[in-house]
Amino acid sequence: MENQKIPTKIYLSEDEMPRSFLNLKAFMKEQHDPFLHPGTLQPCTHADLEPVFCKELVAQELNCTDKEIPIPDELINFYKMYRPSPLVRAYCLEKILDTPAEIYYKFEGNNTSGSHKLNSAVAQVYYAKQQGLKSLTTETGAGQWGTALSMACAYFNINLDIFMVKVSSEQKPYRKAVMETYGGNVTPSPSNTTEVGKRILAEHPTTGGSLGCAISEALETAFSKEQCRYVLGSVLDHVLLHQSIIGQECKLALDKYGIEIDTIIGCAGGGSNLGGLIAPFMADKIEGKNNIRFIAVEPASCPSLTRGKYAYDFGDTGKMTPLLRMYTLGSGFIPSPNHAGGLRYHGMSPVITKLYHDGYMEARGVEQTKVFDAAVMFAKTEGILPAPESAHAIRVALDEAIECKKTGEKKKIMFGLTGTGYFDLAAYMAYNNQTMTDYIPTDKDLEEGFATIPAIPQNR
Amino acid sequence: MENQKIPTKIYLSEDEMPRSFLNLKAFMKEQHDPFLHPGTLQPCTHADLEPVFCKELVAQELNCTDKEIPIPDELINFYKMYRPSPLVRAYCLEKILDTPAEIYYKFEGNNTSGSHKLNSAVAQVYYAKQQGLKSLTTETGAGQWGTALSMACAYFNINLDIFMVKVSSEQKPYRKAVMETYGGNVTPSPSNTTEVGKRILAEHPTTGGSLGCAISEALETAFSKEQCRYVLGSVLDHVLLHQSIIGQECKLALDKYGIEIDTIIGCAGGGSNLGGLIAPFMADKIEGKNNIRFIAVEPASCPSLTRGKYAYDFGDTGKMTPLLRMYTLGSGFIPSPNHAGGLRYHGMSPVITKLYHDGYMEARGVEQTKVFDAAVMFAKTEGILPAPESAHAIRVALDEAIECKKTGEKKKIMFGLTGTGYFDLAAYMAYNNQTMTDYIPTDKDLEEGFATIPAIPQNR
Secondary structure, three states, X not given: OOOOOOOXXXXXXXXXXXXXEEXXXXXXXXXXXXXXXXXXXXXXXHHHHOOOOOHHHHHHHOOOOOOEEEOOHHHHHHHOOOOOOOEEEOHHHHHHHOOOXXXXXXXXOOOOOOEOHHHHHHHHHXXXXXXXXXXXXXXEOOOHHHHHHHHHHHHHXXXXXXXXXXXXXXXXXXXXXXXXXXXXXEEEEOOOOOHHHHHHHHHOOOOOOOHHHHHHHHHHHHHHOOOEEEOOOOOOHHHHHHXXXXXXXXXHHHHHOOOOOOEEEEEOOOOHHHHHHHHHHHHHHHOOOOOOEEXXXXXXXXXXXXXXXXXXXXXXXXXXXXXXXXXXXXXXXXXXXXXXXXXXOOOOOHHHHHHHHOOOOEEEEEOHHHHHHHHHHHHHHHOOOEOHHHHHHHHHHHHHHHHHHHHOOOOEEEEEEOEEOOOOHHHHHHXXXXXXXXXXXXXXXXXXXXXXXXXXXXXX | OOOOOOOXXXXXXXXXXXXXXXXXXHHOOOOOOOOXXXXXXOEOOHHHHOOOOOHHHHHHXXXXXXXXXXXXXXXXXXXXXXXXXXXXXXXXXXXXXOOOOEEEEEEOOOOOOOEOHXXXXXXXXXXXXXXXXXXXXXXXOOOHHHHHHHHHHHHHOOEEEEEEEHHHHHHOHHHHHHHHHOOOEEEEXXXXXXXXXXXXXXXXXXXXXXXXXXXXXXXXXXXXXXXEEEOOXXXXXXXXXXXXXXXHHHHHHHHHOOOOOOEEEEEOOOOHHHHHHHHHHHHHHHOOOOOOEEEXXXXXXXXXXXXXXXXXXXXXXXXXXXXXXXEEOXXXXXXXXXXXXXXXXXXXXXXXXXXXXXXXXXXXXXXXXXXXXXXXXXXXXXXXXXXXXXXXXHHHHHHHHHHHHHHOOOXXXXXXXXXXXXXXXXXXXXXXOOOOOOOOOOHHHHHHHHOOOOOOOOOO
């Protein structure tokens, strides 16, 4: 490792940070199918969405033409507190694998929210503040998104109501404590503060709640308050748009050292990290400027891309959202208790869905114990304890690098390290104690999920 | 905040990283009093210490002449995985305080151990590996040091036995899980694996253990194994030596932008962070090249500098260590259950002790709730949830900046942000719920502690 030309960590200067979000949709030859209003089955308009989301975010959601959307200075100033994030050359990992491949990873975990979620949280709160909104509502399961949003709301002085899945709020009191420290009002869901919550509690007094129910409570609360909107941390186009700063920083860092990447790997739950990581590289690929392989990695236990259906479906189990054309396991699919909570989602972002459907990307499902094998090896070698979600990408990066050892290929592999595992230690304990199990849904499990996909004309 | 000349985060390039540890002792006009062998009361020799600590670390411990000690390349390569750490200009904090002061902080929390402890852990393990040792032992209370050492031992493939205070290992199962993920063997102390542990368990079957007892078990285990030594994470001179990379990076970053600091503030438990942070600046002060104020901040509940005695005392409650001339509350002093576990130590590093005694530094004791007021304000403004230990330095930095607002002085203030508070959320919960209490020892409490200082001739 003497006389390295490429440093271990490539940092951009703050002057080099991207000044615009990159709108991948404006590069795509075909757009994904439009969101449909669940009542009329007609494409959603600005007017349909603006009572739910803040105005600028709706405009971004429906914008398929502007390639770049400028990032306001105030937002840049917040980003400077924890960005640019490093692009790391995994020298130690390469050495221990004895691979001819070069491995790079973009590390998004160096902030108190512990993941890339903060990138979109702060953008969404900024635009809400600009619109003069006083408060926001959201739901959170494992708590990453709720933490990121609490941090952003504390900074911009906006009130935040977070509906946290009750069982999670009981199992993860420390996650709740972080959000409360930043001033977020955390309500275990279902609660008595909403009609939908009361109804569910009446029917199921002992329920531990679900993300679907928490979304419904957050939506109802947003509608019931003045100057209030609902915000979401993944899946939607505007979230992927904000996350494009990840990929843009990667590209600038690689270009600085003349590194031409062959393979880009990212974990995929709702698709926000993956969509942001690949944005500028995929834009170039669509324009014929590169031939990069893109690999989306999902849990074998929740295989929306690799085993799901390409269909219009609801975004939530409560069936309150517009219909989205996604790879989906059905909004009624119940994912197994896999430890990567952020990847336990029945569907996939419409943008990622479309790119995969049109052959621009590959997808791979991986089993939980193999993911943790990779996570622990990575932690011991590169020093960072990864989030279980991120470890899905590590697993496939290792597999690719090991394959290069066999073939002798000097591939340049990059993956997204979306976050740290500091709040996921129950998962690591299960792995250390060898009590971790792999769940792979049977065809029958999948059929039950598919049966919950709405029976509407799917081919438009 | 337009057209900032000084970026929010000053990063050095990896080429600019310090290549030597800076030995502050070689600059001091007078050395601290020597360690004494507790049996003979004679100064400890290399031969006295080498059965306990690895050879190179003993050499460093007793080296008062070499101003610089080169950092081996393999160690530099490890440091590159998480260093250089950023020196941050706290623009947002300055704005919200509306102060004419400039505030800077050196952030050491961006690694999985969550604190500066990793800097010395990896150095100590490296030298142990060079000596051909097969295993190491240590104790840990709150777990930061045990985590850092587990990471270093995983990287260098050395076996590690960690004696963790039993009550901590029960209260913090996740801290234990991190260490185990990195391969550390964690034994709750007291245990049945040592004679001293068995003896204590026989006398006090239900005890939750103490750091003093854990040290004794770690020492006994180190003596009982072949090719094994004991390692310690603070207080000793070689630990402060390794931590000098913190201060050296600060100085390089400041010099790059021509910033002349007026005040440097650091929290002080055993003194490792503070000693490292101030090293190059204090060296210059001793040589008359600057007139910087140095402020050590300690909890009002454990006030070794501000209310302790300048005396020879044991480093541990078990009275097994050599005698050190320290500011001390007595090795039998029982600190209150303050949440800043890393600052609950009865004594102070001999180097810091000597500098304070000779008038080169100031010290200040601060109360817990005021510390958390500062911590939460900092988290909301600068985005980082600080460790309770680090928040002691934040408190005094805020006080100094607020004072500047009154006087109009444009002071340049720098403090050490030693780590993150992700494993300290029980403390934040207590603060949020307003169940946090301030403990200030009475004079009588202190007298009881002082009575445990050994009755030996103190003036040599």
